[in-house]
Amino acid sequence: MDLSNVKIMVVDDEVDLEPLIRQKFRHKIRNDEYNFVFAHNGLEALAKLIEHPDIGVILSDINMPEMDGLTLLLKLKELKNPSLKTVVVSAYGDMDNIRTAMNRGAFDFLTKPINFEDLEITINKTLEEIWQQRNAMKEHDQLISIQQDLSVAREIQQAILPKTFPPFPNRKDFDIYASMVAAKEVGGDFYDYFMIDNDRLGFVIGDVSGKGVPAAIFMAVSRTLIRATGVKGMPAGECLHYVNNLLCNESVSCMFVTVFYGIMNMKSGELEYTNAGHNPPYILSHDGSLIKLEATGNTILGCFEDHIYNTKKIQLNPNDDLFLFTDGVTEAFNKQGEIYTDERLEKLLLSVNNLPVNEIVNKIVNDVDQFAQGVPQSDDITMLNIKYFG
Amino acid sequence: MELKEFKKGNFLVINLIGRVDTSNYTELEKKIIEFIDGGEKEIVVNFSDLVYMSSSGLRVLLMALKKITAIGGKFHLCSLKENIMEIFEIAGFTSIFSIFNTIDEAAK
Numbered sequence: 001m002d003l004s005n006v007k008i009m010v011v012d013d014e015v016d017l018e019p020l021i022r023q024k025f026r027h028k029i030r031n032d033e034y035n036f037v038f039a040h041n042g043l044e045a046l047a048k049l050i051e052h053p054d055i056g057v058i059l060s061d062i063n064m065p066e067m068d069g070l071t072l073l074l075k076l077k078e079l080k081n082p083s084l085k086t087v088v089v090s091a092y093g094d095m096d097n098i099r100t101a102m103n104r105g106a107f108d109f110l111t112k113p114i115n116f117e118d119l120e121i122t123i124n125k126t127l128e129e130i131w132q133q134r135n136a137m138k139e140h141d142q143l144i145s146i147q148q149d150l151s152v153a154r155e156i157q158q159a160i161l162p163k164t165f166p167p168f169p170n171r172k173d174f175d176i177y178a179s180m181v182a183a184k185e186v187g188g189d190f191y192d193y194f195m196i197d198n199d200r201l202g203f204v205i206g207d208v209s210g211k212g213v214p215a216a217i218f219m220a221v222s223r224t225l226i227r228a229t230g231v232k233g234m235p236a237g238e239c240l241h242y243v244n245n246l247l248c249n250e251s252v253s254c255m256f257v258t259v260f261y262g263i264m265n266m267k268s269g270e271l272e273y274t275n276a277g278h279n280p281p282y283i284l285s286h287d288g289s290l291i292k293l294e295a296t297g298n299t300i301l302g303c304f305e306d307h308i309y310n311t312k313k314i315q316l317n318p319n320d321d322l323f324l325f326t327d328g329v330t331e332a333f334n335k336q337g338e339i340y341t342d343e344r345l346e347k348l349l350l351s352v353n354n355l356p357v358n359e360i361v362n363k364i365v366n367d368v369d370q371f372a373q374g375v376p377q378s379d380d381i382t383m384l385n386i387k388y389f390g
Numbered sequence: 391m392e393l394k395e396f397k398k399g400n401f402l403v404i405n406l407i408g409r410v411d412t413s414n415y416t417e418l419e420k421k422i423i424e425f426i427d428g429g430e431k432e433i434v435v436n437f438s439d440l441v442y443m444s445s446s447g448l449r450v451l452l453m454a455l456k457k458i459t460a461i462g463g464k465f466h467l468c469s470l471k472e473n474i475m476e477i478f479e480i481a482g483f484t485s486i487f488s489i490f491n492t493i494d495e496a497a498k
Contacts, residue, residue, distance in 0.1 A: 256449060258480075277481040279480055280480070299485075300481055304486070
């Protein structure tokens with residue numbers, strides 16, 4: 001911060017003081033280091049404060065007509081401006097008035113006759129104090145605004161994710177459970193599911209690159225577009241092709257989202273899907289084996305207009321689970337800087353296929369938590385599990 | 391993350407060292423934009439000393455690729471470790487970026 005922006009107001013009824021100060025500090029005034037304002041009593045000083053809101057240091061005499069220095073101090077106290085500092089100037093040995101002034105919030109005092117060397121040291125010290133205080137206030141304001149930003153982002157994310165389980169309590173042919181543990185800086189993960197018709201369930205998991213409010217808004221837009229397009233029942237690849245072109249218009253500085261979108265037919269057990277740059281989900285087969293879903297050769301949404309998204313199909317068997325996750329799971333870090341890895345996830349998934357959906361998800365949530373040993377999450381950790389009963 | 395750059399012919403080679411994640415990707419973004427705005431049209435990003443890159447880092451690379459392609463320049467990547475290559479494969483970026491095995495091949 002530039003200290004020359006902070007003005008110094010001298011309040012004294014002696015008219016000789018102004019030319020004297022202007023003469024003694026002429027170099028500093030010429031170099032814009034000191035910027036003086038003069039008033040001749042307390043009342044005039046208060047008026048000047050309104051006229052010059054950039055006054056930071058006040059040098060005030062005590063005995064003055066109209067309003068004396070001690071009364072001025074009381075009035076200044078009422079302004080409750082922490083970056084306004086008053087230095088009182090009093091007769092040598094006038095300890096009573098100096099004590100009263102200090103008790104009324106004066107920052108320092110000087111004695112008459114004024115020693116200009118001492119005055120300069122005092123002014124610099126006071127300016128320094130104001131500078132530090134204003135900086136601290138600025139940092140405080142920035143911190144508050146970051147916190148507000150994060151809490152808005154968190155609210156958007158929480159409002160979007162469906163959290164009632166089971167989501168379709170009347171359906172006996174499938175079950176769903178999901179979990180999202182948000183990182184402190186809110187990464188922009190989301191999941192969603194909806195019935196397209198009586199047989200087909202549309203579902204999605206996604207991860208927006210970036211954080212804070214912009215990522216949260218991009219996530220909200222992505223989720224809404226996928227749901228609105230998905231319920232029309234078009235093939236998975238066509239759905240993301242349409243959404244991608246819309247998102248390309250919304251994306252600022254290449255913000256993007258990785259998305260896995262699938263349609264599960266509960267009558268036939270057929271799963272069709274397209275993968276837009278997302279971690280491939282797993283099928284936990286009823287027979288205990290684990291299948292990583294083949295990629296569809298596609299890339300992220302929001303960056304490349306007219307990219308063609310392919311649709312693949314795979315047949316599910318009764319009691320198969322489809323486990324979807326974001327990279328917050330496999331890229332969780334521990335104290336040693338090691339990552340969780342796909343291998344650890346796969347090993348755990350091989351041991352949980354007969355469990356109910358909520359237990360499968362919670363087992364993995366707990367294992368990632370144990371692995372991280374309290375290291376703060378750098379990304380959201382999100383999972384979605386769908387069990388097909390047939 | 392640490393970033394060291396040097397010239398190799400017409401190419402500016404940027405060595406990325408350490409990790410690029412949500413805590414420092416803005417630093418990388420600022421630097422790369424500075425290089426491009428400063429007139430660099432042919433850039434190689436060398437990954438040989440990079441251990442991790444999060445999706446926020448990928449976004450910065452995408453942005454740089456688009457910016458440089460728009461002015462008819464080249465944006466090449468080289469020496470990606472296996473785990474980072476896998477992230478590129480999952481995201482479908484291996485067909486979007488020009489990826490080389492060595493700096494020499496990338497800066498030809």
